[in-house]
Amino acid sequence: MQKITLNVYRFDPDLDQEPYWKSYELPGREGVTVLEVLFEVLEHHDGSLAFRYSCREAICGACAMYINGSHRLACKTQVSHLGRVLWVSPLPHMRVIKDLVVDMDPFFEKYKLIKPYLLSNSKPPEKERYQSPDERRYIDEMISCILCGSCYSSCPSVWTGEHYLGPAALMWAYRFTADGRDEGDAERLNLTAQEGGLWRCHTIFNCTEACPKNINLTHSIQQLKKKAAARVLGGK
Amino acid sequence: MYRPKQLKENADLSLRNIPVGMWGWILQRITGLLLVFYLMLHILVVSVAMWGGQESFDRWMHGLHNPVLLTLELGLILTVIYHALNGLRIVLFDLGYGIRAQRQVFAAVMVLTALIFGYSLYVIVPYIY
Numbered sequence: 001m002q003k004i005t006l007n008v009y010r011f012d013p014d015l016d017q018e019p020y021w022k023s024y025e026l027p028g029r030e031g032v033t034v035l036e037v038l039f040e041v042l043e044h045h046d047g048s049l050a051f052r053y054s055c056r057e058a059i060c061g062a063c064a065m066y067i068n069g070s071h072r073l074a075c076k077t078q079v080s081h082l083g084r085v086l087w088v089s090p091l092p093h094m095r096v097i098k099d100l101v102v103d104m105d106p107f108f109e110k111y112k113l114i115k116p117y118l119l120s121n122s123k124p125p126e127k128e129r130y131q132s133p134d135e136r137r138y139i140d141e142m143i144s145c146i147l148c149g150s151c152y153s154s155c156p157s158v159w160t161g162e163h164y165l166g167p168a169a170l171m172w173a174y175r176f177t178a179d180g181r182d183e184g185d186a187e188r189l190n191l192t193a194q195e196g197g198l199w200r201c202h203t204i205f206n207c208t209e210a211c212p213k214n215i216n217l218t219h220s221i222q223q224l225k226k227k228a229a230a231r232v233l234g235g236k
Numbered sequence: 237m238y239r240p241k242q243l244k245e246n247a248d249l250s251l252r253n254i255p256v257g258m259w260g261w262i263l264q265r266i267t268g269l270l271l272v273f274y275l276m277l278h279i280l281v282v283s284v285a286m287w288g289g290q291e292s293f294d295r296w297m298h299g300l301h302n303p304v305l306l307t308l309e310l311g312l313i314l315t316v317i318y319h320a321l322n323g324l325r326i327v328l329f330d331l332g333y334g335i336r337a338q339r340q341v342f343a344a345v346m347v348l349t350a351l352i353f354g355y356s357l358y359v360i361v362p363y364i365y
Contacts, residue, residue, distance in 0.1 A: 009246060019246065066246075069253040092247050156258065159247075203329045205257030205338050219335045226332060 002084055004028045006037055008049065009089035011096050019096065021087075022046075028079065034067055034086065035074040038100075051100040061148030064212065065100055066092050071150035071210040091153035107149045110165045114173040114191055119184025129181040142175040142220060144213045151207035151217055163196040167207035167217040170198060174220040177227065185227070193228035201225070256342050260322055267319040274312060306364040313356050314349070321345045321352075 004026045011019035026040050035053055042049050051074070054060040058076040065074050066089045068082045079086065094102035120129075151167035152158055158166050165173075173192045176182045192198050198221065207217040254262075285296035325345050328334050334341045 066248065069248065069250070089248075090246055093245060096246055156261070202261055203257070203326055204261045206255055208338070209255040209257065216336060218329075218338070222329060222332060222335055225330065 002028050004032075004037060004079055005085045006041065007085070007087045008038075008041070008099070009096075010049075010099055012048070012098055028084070030080075032079050033075055034065070034072070034077045034079060034082075034088065035063055037079060037086065038074060038088070049100075050098040058212065059146060061146035064091060064148035064150045064153075066090065066153075071154055071212065073148065073212045076212070091149055093159045094149070094153050102149075102153075104149055107152050107166065107168070108147075110169045111147065111172060113165065114169050114188055115184060116172045116176065118179075118182055119176070119187060120181070121183055131179070131181055135180045139175055139178055141215055142171060142178070145171065145175075145215055146213060148212060150210045150212055154206040154210035156204055156206065157200045157202060161196065161200055164200045165192065165197050167201075167221065170201070170224060171215065171217045171220040174224040177224065189224075189228055189231060192224060193231075198225050198228055256339050260325070260342050260345070263318060264322050264326075267315045267322075270315050271319060274315075303364055306360075310357070310360065313360075314353050317352050317356075318345075318349045321348055 006024045006026055007021050008024070009019055010016070010022045024041050024045055026037060026045075035056060038049065038051055038053075042051075051065070052062040053075060054062045056075045058073050061073070063074040064071060066072075067074065067077055068087050071091070074088070088100065090096050090100045090102045094104070094107075097103055118129075145168065147168060149168070151171075155164075155167055157164050170192055173188045177185050177188055201218075201221045203218055203222070205218050208215070208219075211217060281296070281300075285293045288295075322345055325334075325341055328341065329338070
């Protein structure tokens with residue numbers, strides 16, 4: 001296989017005034033992923049390159065990066081699908097800590113804000129809290145979210161609104177609202193149906209386009225908007 | 237908690253990486269601003285024209301009927317058509333329809349805009365020139 005040209009966004013706050021692009025010529029190999037190419041640099045060219053990774057099978061969400069103009073997971077992106085020239089940069093519109101590592105704190109703080117866990121006042125039943133296969137199928141798409149931050153980084157409402165919850169947090173709020181076992185609907189609507197929440201979503205669909213797990217986040221946000229509107233209008 | 241000394245933001249500003257949904261939104265913002273600007277201009281011009289009574293109004297209207305302004309008016313028609321149709325697209329999404337087919341819905345908006353604008357040209361162009 002032919003050689004790969006890898007262009008990486010580099011920025012070390014201790015050394016550099018401005019971020020810059022660095023280019024590497026690397027040997028290609030059949031089936032090589034972007035993450036493996038980054039490892040090639042780390043092991044043979046520059047040990048100071050910083051990037052996050054963990055599971056290497058698209059399930060942990062640590063290696064979300066901006067690769068050749070799209071949000072992708074480095075571990076499941078085949079180089080052969082992108083051509084021989086790679087442009088790898090950290091998630092856009094997020095603060096860069098070093099090289100490809102971004103500050104994910106705002107993302108997770110907002111995720112925690114919507115209480116992403118079972119809220120229930122009723123006494124736990126003797127066996128499990130029952131969920132029918134149909135109910136489970138309905139939330140299937142949403143629970144495949146791996147919290148990689150791609151949607152958050154792609155959303156223009158997030159870029160311009162520091163306090164906007166962002167697509168992932170709102171999608172998770174709907175995931176629990178749609179769950180028959182959860183009783184926190186009213187509480188989560190209070191948290192999300194306000195200025196920094198649902199109403200800042202302008203149905204731009206960038207989150208849906210960016211999601212590496214192909215989740216339609218806009219659909220979830222829209223369903224939650226519907227519930228919020230129904231509550232005000234005295235619906236169900 | 238570790239806080240980096242210096243933080244840099246990194247944004248992709250190339251137009252070719254903008255997805256369709258975002259184009260819809262950007263165009264909606266631009267046409268919205270243009271319409272607000274036009275509306276203010278329209279109210280101002282009509283109010284000033286009416287100061288001198290009917291005669292003045294007729295004189296103003298006669299003066300405004302020149303090919304340059306009428307050509308600009310074609311731009312106004314295009315702006316209104318797009319803004320209205322894309323607005324309906326957003327309403328459709330808010331009602332819960334077409335979210336899973338957003339690219340096709342946007343394509344439909346563009347095609348309808350082109351068709352209606354084409355018909356407007358067919359009607360108006362012979363009148364202007």
